[in-house]
Amino acid sequence: MSEKNLTRKRLEKAVESIENLNEGQTEFLQAVREVYGSLAPVLEENPECFDQKVLERISEPERQIIFRVPWQDDNGEVHINRGFRVEFNSALGPYKGGLRFHPSVNLSIIKFLGFEQIFKNALTGKPIGGGKGGADFNPRGRSDDEIMRFCQSFMTELYRHLGENRDIPAGDIGVGTREIGYLFGQYKRIANQYESGMITGKDPEWGGTLVRNEATGYGLAYFVREMLAVQDETLEGKTVVVSGSGNVATYAIEKVEELNGRVVACSDSDGYVYDSSGIDLELVKQIKQVERGRIRVYAERKEGAEFHDEGSIWSITCDVALPCATQNELQADDAKALVENGCMVVAEGANMPASIEAIDILHEAGVAFGPGKAANAGGVAVSALEMHQNASRDALTFDETDRRLQEIMKQIHATCISTARQYGTPGNYIHGANIAGFKKVANSVLALGVI
Numbered sequence: 001m002s003e004k005n006l007t008r009k010r011l012e013k014a015v016e017s018i019e020n021l022n023e024g025q026t027e028f029l030q031a032v033r034e035v036y037g038s039l040a041p042v043l044e045e046n047p048e049c050f051d052q053k054v055l056e057r058i059s060e061p062e063r064q065i066i067f068r069v070p071w072q073d074d075n076g077e078v079h080i081n082r083g084f085r086v087e088f089n090s091a092l093g094p095y096k097g098g099l100r101f102h103p104s105v106n107l108s109i110i111k112f113l114g115f116e117q118i119f120k121n122a123l124t125g126k127p128i129g130g131g132k133g134g135a136d137f138n139p140r141g142r143s144d145d146e147i148m149r150f151c152q153s154f155m156t157e158l159y160r161h162l163g164e165n166r167d168i169p170a171g172d173i174g175v176g177t178r179e180i181g182y183l184f185g186q187y188k189r190i191a192n193q194y195e196s197g198m199i200t201g202k203d204p205e206w207g208g209t210l211v212r213n214e215a216t217g218y219g220l221a222y223f224v225r226e227m228l229a230v231q232d233e234t235l236e237g238k239t240v241v242v243s244g245s246g247n248v249a250t251y252a253i254e255k256v257e258e259l260n261g262r263v264v265a266c267s268d269s270d271g272y273v274y275d276s277s278g279i280d281l282e283l284v285k286q287i288k289q290v291e292r293g294r295i296r297v298y299a300e301r302k303e304g305a306e307f308h309d310e311g312s313i314w315s316i317t318c319d320v321a322l323p324c325a326t327q328n329e330l331q332a333d334d335a336k337a338l339v340e341n342g343c344m345v346v347a348e349g350a351n352m353p354a355s356i357e358a359i360d361i362l363h364e365a366g367v368a369f370g371p372g373k374a375a376n377a378g379g380v381a382v383s384a385l386e387m388h389q390n391a392s393r394d395a396l397t398f399d400e401t402d403r404r405l406q407e408i409m410k411q412i413h414a415t416c417i418s419t420a421r422q423y424g425t426p427g428n429y430i431h432g433a434n435i436a437g438f439k440k441v442a443n444s445v446l447a448l449g450v451i
Helices: 003-021 026-036 040-045 054-059 107-124 144-161 177-191 215-230 247-258 281-290 296-301 332-340 356-364 378-392 398-422 429-447
Strands: 063-072 078-089 095-101 130-135 167-170 239-242 262-268 271-274 306-308 320-322 345-347 368-370
Touching: 003 026, 003 040, 003 054, 026 107, 026 356, 026 429, 040 429, 054 429, 063 107, 063 144, 078 095, 078 107, 078 144, 078 167, 095 107, 095 177, 095 378, 107 130, 107 378, 107 398, 107 429, 130 144, 130 167, 144 177, 167 378, 215 247, 215 320, 215 345, 215 368, 215 378, 215 398, 239 247, 247 262, 247 281, 247 320, 262 281, 271 296, 281 296, 296 306, 332 356, 356 368, 368 429, 378 398, 398 429
Parallel strands: 095 130, 095 167, 239 262, 239 320, 320 345, 345 368
Antiparallel strands: 063 078, 078 130, 262 271, 271 306
16 A cells, blocks of 8 residues: 555544544534644655554643533523533643634534644744633623623633633633623633633733734634735735624724725625715714624615615625635535625635635635634734733734734745645635644644653
């Protein structure tokens, strides 16, 4: 049997054992197959990864914490939610990854997010491991007091596992600056110390960093700028569609517009709005951030805008598509529509928003595809800068932080390009990101011994 065939057979066996061990965890196994499906060339060079069971060790979390979160609503009714923290891999540094509060949260989703976070964090070049957490709590429609009580109950259990040299959570879907404040306040109360480096995404008034709110969306736009530069193109004059209207989508729209692109559509779970004249970002911010309303209101207030509660946002003709909502939102039919309409670039602002079938269609058509672990790494990159500032009791200006974010995204893009070329798949950002991230983590896993 040839070396190449032997490697593929051993890889298939490793993935099969992981699938058997995690039966029914659909999202997690999708992430495993997406990453490990890229690794045959590097594993052929490094067969010791098989001998030392590196694939199995990286895909098995170092620790999985599941706990009860009891809390009372404003009417005195008691509710019970389930909390999670998956501390996945600390070979490169303390666990780092966000908390998600959403009714869809389960162990499979937290594990998929944590697994992706390992390689995303590695690509930033910062000394941070991978982890993720959250709860099946829905903050939508809840009062500030209810959210505070939930966050306090959640942290009362989780605090014992956290620390600036152990595990540093941040925000994600459903967890913004407000929730981070309540979580940090409860940690400070229980731990009896102002350990600002134990969580990121804080308000700059009390230990946060400037650009953190904007970081994922800005970083996505900077990564797309680099993707277009490879094609001797820029964002100027390009038509862009962005799904979602939360934090990532909002600031992706903002930076795309600053770079002279024209965003014509965004969405939420009710549907999407199309505005051929270009999305009015200030109106979106007013509706979503101030009023906490639904995106349909945009069409009621903006002349010429259309709201659609059926169909797909990806049917709109665009040069650049940025899925920034949730996992598996862009399916095969959506990818076909993007290809038929002449889309040049798709880059993931959310985590795993494109299905494997959709990605295959985009690749086959020659559409440049930026995977989330590279394209949306700006958020955790600036979180690492926040950790650095907390440790040094220092603060960077907005412009200094933004400049460093741009440098990090440019470096991640260059790493993806050079690694893909080195391993025989030039222009394939998925292979470049997966191989580069895996090599860094695997080398550290091997160096630290069997632990």
